[in-house]
Amino acid sequence: MSDQTAPRPFRCGYVAIIGRPNVGKSTLLNALVGAKISIVSRKAQTTRHRIQGVLTRDHEQFVFIDTPGFQTRHAGTMNRMMNRVVSQSLANVDVVVQVVEAGKWSEGDSNLLPMLPPAAKTILAVNKTDLLKDRDSLFPYVQKIVATHPFDAVIPVSAAKSRQLDHLLDEIANRLPEGEAMFEADTLTDRPARFIAAELVREKIFRLVGDELPYGATVVIEQWEESDGHARIAACVIVDRDSHRPILIGANGERMKRIATEARQDISKMLDKPVHLEVYVKVRRGWADRENALRDLGYE
Ligand SMILES: Nc1nc2c(ncn2[C@@H]2O[C@H](COP(=O)(O)OP(=O)(O)OP(=O)(O)O)[C@@H](O)[C@H]2O)c(=O)[nH]1
Numbered sequence: 001m002s003d004q005t006a007p008r009p010f011r012c013g014y015v016a017i018i019g020r021p022n023v024g025k026s027t028l029l030n031a032l033v034g035a036k037i038s039i040v041s042r043k044a045q046t047t048r049h050r051i052q053g054v055l056t057r058d059h060e061q062f063v064f065i066d067t068p069g070f071q072t073r074h075a076g077t078m079n080r081m082m083n084r085v086v087s088q089s090l091a092n093v094d095v096v097v098q099v100v101e102a103g104k105w106s107e108g109d110s111n112l113l114p115m116l117p118p119a120a121k122t123i124l125a126v127n128k129t130d131l132l133k134d135r136d137s138l139f140p141y142v143q144k145i146v147a148t149h150p151f152d153a154v155i156p157v158s159a160a161k162s163r164q165l166d167h168l169l170d171e172i173a174n175r176l177p178e179g180e181a182m183f184e185a186d187t188l189t190d191r192p193a194r195f196i197a198a199e200l201v202r203e204k205i206f207r208l209v210g211d212e213l214p215y216g217a218t219v220v221i222e223q224w225e226e227s228d229g230h231a232r233i234a235a236c237v238i239v240d241r242d243s244h245r246p247i248l249i250g251a252n253g254e255r256m257k258r259i260a261t262e263a264r265q266d267i268s269k270m271l272d273k274p275v276h277l278e279v280y281v282k283v284r285r286g287w288a289d290r291e292n293a294l295r296d297l298g299y300e
Pocket residue numbers: 019020021022023024025026027028039040041042043044045046047068069127128129130131157158159160161
């Protein structure tokens with residue numbers, strides 16, 4: 001008997017997706033795992049929580065850790081904590097996928113290279129190749145990058161157009177350690193539904209309010225009652241200043257109504273049942289810079 005008939009060992013491991021803000025990490029994670037888990041936004045630096053997505057194939061299970069982008073725009077406790085989250089999440093991973101934008105390489109990208117853990121396999125995912133006018137330019141671009149770090153593999157992809165994603169998964173799979181699955185096969189995320197619901201509300205705020213809220217807003221689910229027939233949810237939006245409250249609420253409450261309606265529709269789809277969603281605003285001055293307040297809100 002040749003080796004070809006030997007059963008293929010199952011592989012399972014942790015995969016971190018890193019990259020400077022806006023390169024498409026959340027889009028890539030969602031495209032790989034096949035569900036809308038991490039929030040996607042045109043604005044930079046929208047992923048504040050570490051989010052796990054799990055993908056199970058016949059012979060592999062990938063446990064993805066999506067890390068926040070390196071924070072360079074605002075100094076302060078929040079950024080220090082976020083950089084700590086990046087380092088912590090990289091400490092025990094098996095494969096790190098660094099995402100870059102095809103044709104672009106900046107300090108934000110090179111600053112990440114020293115963070116790549118020596119024990120992990122590293123893969124460079126060159127994203128947004130759909131935007132490239134001249135594909136030949138990829139080769140010299142990649143050559144320059146691999147001269148600064150010896151990546152184990154380089155895969156051009158388009159997360160938005162789902163191009164080359166199976167190839168990327170195969171390259172990751174080859175580098176996962178042998179071992180049993182850590183999660184049930186149909187697990188998409190180990191985050192509870194209420195966390196995702198809070199992220200969905202926050203996503204609507206980003207989309208509908210955008211730059212008018214310089215520190216964004218934090219969303220905390222304060223009530224969650226679920227029965228077979230429906231769910232009743234109350235979400236509290238915490239902002240930094242009194243002046244941010246009317247921005248969120250809008251003239252005649254129109255903006256808040258739209259945020260709540262759109263979030264309710266998404267949450268209802270996720271839970272597959274009708275949802276009654278109440279959204280209200282609280283002001284906590286200086287929340288963005290108070291470590292304890294952040295811990296209370298679940299940023300660890
Ligand atoms: N054309 C194109 N756009 C993409 C692709 N992947 C992501 N984008 C867009 O790039 C923007 C940023 O994508 P995100 O997935 O939010 O990026 P991120 O790296 O998670 O961003 P942060 O959360 O800020 O760290 C969004 O507008 C995406 O639609 C791609 O393959 N092609």
